[in-house]
Amino acid sequence: MHLVISMEDFSILIGGIAGDGINEAGLTAARLMNRLGYRIFMYYDYPSLIRGGHNFSMVRASSERIGVCRDEIDLLIALNQDTVDRHSGRLKESSIFIFDADNVMGDGIAEKSCGISVTGILKEEGAPSVMKNSCILGAFCHAVGIEWTVLEDVLKKHIPKKLELNLKVARRGYDQATEFCRIADLDNGPEPIITGNQAISLGLIRAGLEAYVAYPMTPSSAILDFMANSAEEFGLKVVHPESEIAVILMAEGFAYAGVRAAVGTSGGGFCLMTEAVSLAGMAEIPLAIVMAQRTGPSTGLPTYTAQGDLHFVINAGQGEFPRLVVAPGDAEDAYLWSAAALNLAWKYQIPAFILSDKIVSESQYSFDLGLAGRAETARPALLWNGQGDYHRYRHSDTGVSPLAYPPQRRQVIKADSYAHDATGITTEDAQITREMSDKRMLKAQSLAGELEGYETVKLLGDERSRTCLLFWGSNKGVCREAAESLGLRAVQVLVLWPFPEKRLKDALQGVERLISVECNATGQLATLCRQYGIEVDDRILKYGGRPFSLNDLETELERRDA
Amino acid sequence: MKPQDLSTAARNTWCPGCGNFSILNAIRAVLARMDEEGFPVENTVLVSGIGCHGKIVDYLDVNSFYSIHGRTIPVATGIKLANPDLNVICFSGDGDSLAEGLDHLIFAAKRNIDITLILHDNRVYGLTTGQYTPTSPTGFRGKSTPEGSIERPLNPLDLMLSAGATFIARGYSHGIEQLQTLFKEAILHKGFSFVDVLQVCVSYFNMYESYNRRTYSVEGNDAASFDQAQEIIRRWSYDDSESQIPLGKFYQIDAPRFDQAYSQTKPLLARGDKIGSKLESFI
Numbered sequence: 001m002h003l004v005i006s007m008e009d010f011s012i013l014i015g016g017i018a019g020d021g022i023n024e025a026g027l028t029a030a031r032l033m034n035r036l037g038y039r040i041f042m043y044y045d046y047p048s049l050i051r052g053g054h055n056f057s058m059v060r061a062s063s064e065r066i067g068v069c070r071d072e073i074d075l076l077i078a079l080n081q082d083t084v085d086r087h088s089g090r091l092k093e094s095s096i097f098i099f100d101a102d103n104v105m106g107d108g109i110a111e112k113s114c115g116i117s118v119t120g121i122l123k124e125e126g127a128p129s130v131m132k133n134s135c136i137l138g139a140f141c142h143a144v145g146i147e148w149t150v151l152e153d154v155l156k157k158h159i160p161k162k163l164e165l166n167l168k169v170a171r172r173g174y175d176q177a178t179e180f181c182r183i184a185d186l187d188n189g190p191e192p193i194i195t196g197n198q199a200i201s202l203g204l205i206r207a208g209l210e211a212y213v214a215y216p217m218t219p220s221s222a223i224l225d226f227m228a229n230s231a232e233e234f235g236l237k238v239v240h241p242e243s244e245i246a247v248i249l250m251a252e253g254f255a256y257a258g259v260r261a262a263v264g265t266s267g268g269g270f271c272l273m274t275e276a277v278s279l280a281g282m283a284e285i286p287l288a289i290v291m292a293q294r295t296g297p298s299t300g301l302p303t304y305t306a307q308g309d310l311h312f313v314i315n316a317g318q319g320e321f322p323r324l325v326v327a328p329g330d331a332e333d334a335y336l337w338s339a340a341a342l343n344l345a346w347k348y349q350i351p352a353f354i355l356s357d358k359i360v361s362e363s364q365y366s367f368d369l370g371l372a373g374r375a376e377t378a379r380p381a382l383l384w385n386g387q388g389d390y391h392r393y394r395h396s397d398t399g400v401s402p403l404a405y406p407p408q409r410r411q412v413i414k415a416d417s418y419a420h421d422a423t424g425i426t427t428e429d430a431q432i433t434r435e436m437s438d439k440r441m442l443k444a445q446s447l448a449g450e451l452e453g454y455e456t457v458k459l460l461g462d463e464r465s466r467t468c469l470l471f472w473g474s475n476k477g478v479c480r481e482a483a484e485s486l487g488l489r490a491v492q493v494l495v496l497w498p499f500p501e502k503r504l505k506d507a508l509q510g511v512e513r514l515i516s517v518e519c520n521a522t523g524q525l526a527t528l529c530r531q532y533g534i535e536v537d538d539r540i541l542k543y544g545g546r547p548f549s550l551n552d553l554e555t556e557l558e559r560r561d562a
Numbered sequence: 563m564k565p566q567d568l569s570t571a572a573r574n575t576w577c578p579g580c581g582n583f584s585i586l587n588a589i590r591a592v593l594a595r596m597d598e599e600g601f602p603v604e605n606t607v608l609v610s611g612i613g614c615h616g617k618i619v620d621y622l623d624v625n626s627f628y629s630i631h632g633r634t635i636p637v638a639t640g641i642k643l644a645n646p647d648l649n650v651i652c653f654s655g656d657g658d659s660l661a662e663g664l665d666h667l668i669f670a671a672k673r674n675i676d677i678t679l680i681l682h683d684n685r686v687y688g689l690t691t692g693q694y695t696p697t698s699p700t701g702f703r704g705k706s707t708p709e710g711s712i713e714r715p716l717n718p719l720d721l722m723l724s725a726g727a728t729f730i731a732r733g734y735s736h737g738i739e740q741l742q743t744l745f746k747e748a749i750l751h752k753g754f755s756f757v758d759v760l761q762v763c764v765s766y767f768n769m770y771e772s773y774n775r776r777t778y779s780v781e782g783n784d785a786a787s788f789d790q791a792q793e794i795i796r797r798w799s800y801d802d803s804e805s806q807i808p809l810g811k812f813y814q815i816d817a818p819r820f821d822q823a824y825s826q827t828k829p830l831l832a833r834g835d836k837i838g839s840k841l842e843s844f845i
Contacts, residue, residue: 031845034845190845191845192841192842192843192844192845193844193845194841194844198844202837202840202841205833205837206833206834206837208829208833210829211640211643211644213640230840231827233830233836233840234829234830234833234836235827235828235829235830236827236829237643237644237824237827239643239824241636241639241669242665242666242669243665245633245636245666246635246636246639246665246666246669247636249629249630249633249636249637249640250636250637250639250640250643251640252637252640253609253627253636253637253638253639253640253641253642253643253644254640254641254643254644255640256607256627256637256640256641256644257607257640257641257644257645257648258644258645259644259645261640275630276630276633279629279630283627283628367841367844369838369841369842369845372834372837372838372841373834373838377833377834405645406604406605406607406625406645406648407602407604407605407625407648408604409602409604410604411604412604412623412624412625412626413625413626414619414625414626414627414628415626415627415628416626416628417612417628417629417630418628420628424626424628425570425571425572425620426572426617426620426628
């Protein structure tokens with residue numbers, strides 16, 4: 001009988017070539033740990049190609065909610081030699097090593113090591129090569145003492161295609177493996193495991209999304225896939241047009257006619273959209289825009305992460321107009337804030353951005369099912385009461401004019417990209433131009449007022465610490481955990497525009513050393529804070545396309561004596 | 563309803579003699595008449611781009627979306643997909659739809675979406691005071707091509723025919739009755755309707771004398787025949803030869819439409835439970 005290890009924290013790395021289904025393999029491993037009550041974070045690393053190359057999934061399972069990986073791993077699963085060559089340095093003395101003995105030189109890598117003749121088993125069973133995963137995950141389960149029935153259950157639920165053959169292949173892997181330990185069952189209920197992109201989609205749907213328009217671009221494409229697959233279920237109109245320019249203008253057409261629409265893209269695609277972002281500002285068209293950042297400039301690293309577009313997004317589009325920019329830090333933020341963003345876009349008739357990145361968008365997170373019912377549902381927009389003549393841009397105390405959608409009996413509804421009067425007819429009059437500008441900027445004030453009721457800034461870690469990590473977006477996972485382990489304060493800026501100046505200053509009360517942690521080369525949040533008189537003392541920046549690991553940040557903080 | 567009931571108080575700023583007046587008068591008469599015939603004008607949405615043509619939406623007391631340069635079609639597409647019962651008409655210029663927004667024009671034809679596009683084809687950029695456009699003849703001396711443009715002109719009708727438009731016609735700003743007939747037919751046509759209007763710019767490319775001499779209406783053609791339409795369309799290639807310029811309806815067929823695929827989609831309102839069960843499927 002082997003030792004039952006009560007690991008509170010267990011990291012698995014699965015590597016192979018593109019086409020091996022490494023993302024799905026990681027997800028299956030995550031689901032297995034989930035069944036034992038662990039909370040999951042999974043990072044998926046892949047180059048921009050369809051077949052070949054080196055792909056790996058890092059699954060971290062913990063008793064606590066997490067959003068970051070560690071460098072060292074407890075278990076390595078190698079489907080090819082490349083995986084061993086690149087990642088064996090992560091192994092600890094206690095780590096377990098499972099490999100495809102037909103493809104990998106497995107000798108001398110780890111003491112607890114187990115080679116499985118994966119290719120041979122597949123050949124004997126007449127199974128396609130994508131079933132390598134099932135075979136090696138069968139071995140994984142046996143090696144760490146996960147009951148066969150748990151794997152059977154997970155495969156039945158999530159890989160129903162060719163189930164019999166999958167189970168057969170998995171069983172052969174299971175039988176060939178050695179049991180090294182038994183991972184403790186934490187006796188927590190399992191939770192959904194979803195990506196940030198799925199969370200964004202569900203948040204938008206929750207708040208009444210009716211149309212989604214997008215052109216595929218990594219790392220936002222999975223939203224388009226999800227929406228297209230959910231179109232029938234939720235009654236969504238999903239369109240994939242000729243370009244990002246067409247995308248955003250179609251969405252604005254939808255909105256003019258009263259249909260709640262969202263678009264999704266990444267940096268390059270968003271560049272094409274910016275002229276129409278300004279149109280939405282001027283014509284007061286409500287619209288949700290998902291901007292999932294990847295490494296730039298230009299094509300950059302298509303499948304890797306960055307936080308290089310903060311200033312771009314808060315400033316995109318000519319002229320001055322209000323907008324909302326929210327930056328969720330994980331799947332739960334993504335769900336709650338996407339719903340809020342769509343509602344606020346309609347309430348204030350503005351473009352609202354959900355600023356994500358590859359890590360939030362494509363990583364897998366445990367998701368608290370209890371949150372499902374807590375996101376905002378669709379809040380009705382301010383509608384015209386049908387009295388008198390309709391004026392699309394009528395002045396009001398909040399700057400918000402009542403909406404009406406065609407057809408309205410004997411009324412006209414005029415949206416206009418030019419400077420316009422209250423009826424929506426073009427003008428070049430200086431006074432009307434100024435008054436209309438004031439009206440739009442009044443909406444920014446009204447929006448900022450409403451946001452006081454939201455948690456626009458989140459305080460984490462040790463609130464009494466005088467050293468504080470300042471971050472936004474996907475660095476939530478790493479900053480929260482590093483702050484907790486080192487006894488530091490950590491402050492997340494969730495809303496980037498309108499900038500929550502007061503809330504942030506309150507959260508930073510008593511801080512003597514402020515360190516910004518960002519995935520860009522210049523410290524864009526730190527620069528933004530300076531505009532509001534908040535000086536950052538130190539910047540910890542990572543910009544090679546890969547996210548911070550927990551070790552990265554902890555080491556860097558120690559080096560800087562924080 | 564009289565045509566003048568569809569006017570606004572906006573001051574008209576087109577040059578005296580501008581061909582846009584004909585298009586304005588024709589569409590106003592058509593929409594007013596259709597309103598009396600049971601097509602309420604409030605069911606119509608006009609979408610324009612940017613250029614002299616775009617001002618037309620300020621002059622018409624009809625629902626409108628005054629869009630940005632080159633982007634009438636994607637806006638119109640969104641409106642049509644949002645509410646397929648609306649009658650959506652785009653007004654666009656030759657710079658607007660054939661240069662800045664050419665991709666959208668081709669895709670509208672490819673999709674055969676049920677919208678109408680009226681091209682104010684004056685073959686010059688007017689509002690920016692005289693540069694060559696995609697339909698200007700080779701050798702056109704404009705501000706950006708003082709030695710004459712080097713490019714060959716594009717025949718937009720030929721392009722629309724091959725891209726899949728199901729209604730193709732050409733009118734001329736000196737033929738307002740024909741414009742009315744063509745506009746009404748284009749609006750009533752189910753599918754993507756493209757009407758090229760030779761609309762004379764009196765300030766920068768005054769072609770009245772030339773067009774008056776060379777245009778003629780085609781009669782008795784079989785509009786359902788692709789080959790006949792192509793033959794008529796290719797009689798003139800927008801060059802500066804003295805060839806005759808046919809006017810009229812050249813092509814009209816029935817074909818499946820993009821908007822049909824979306825017309826039955828109705829949003830599910832009670833979403834809470836479905837989101838919960840969707841999330842459970844991820845456990």
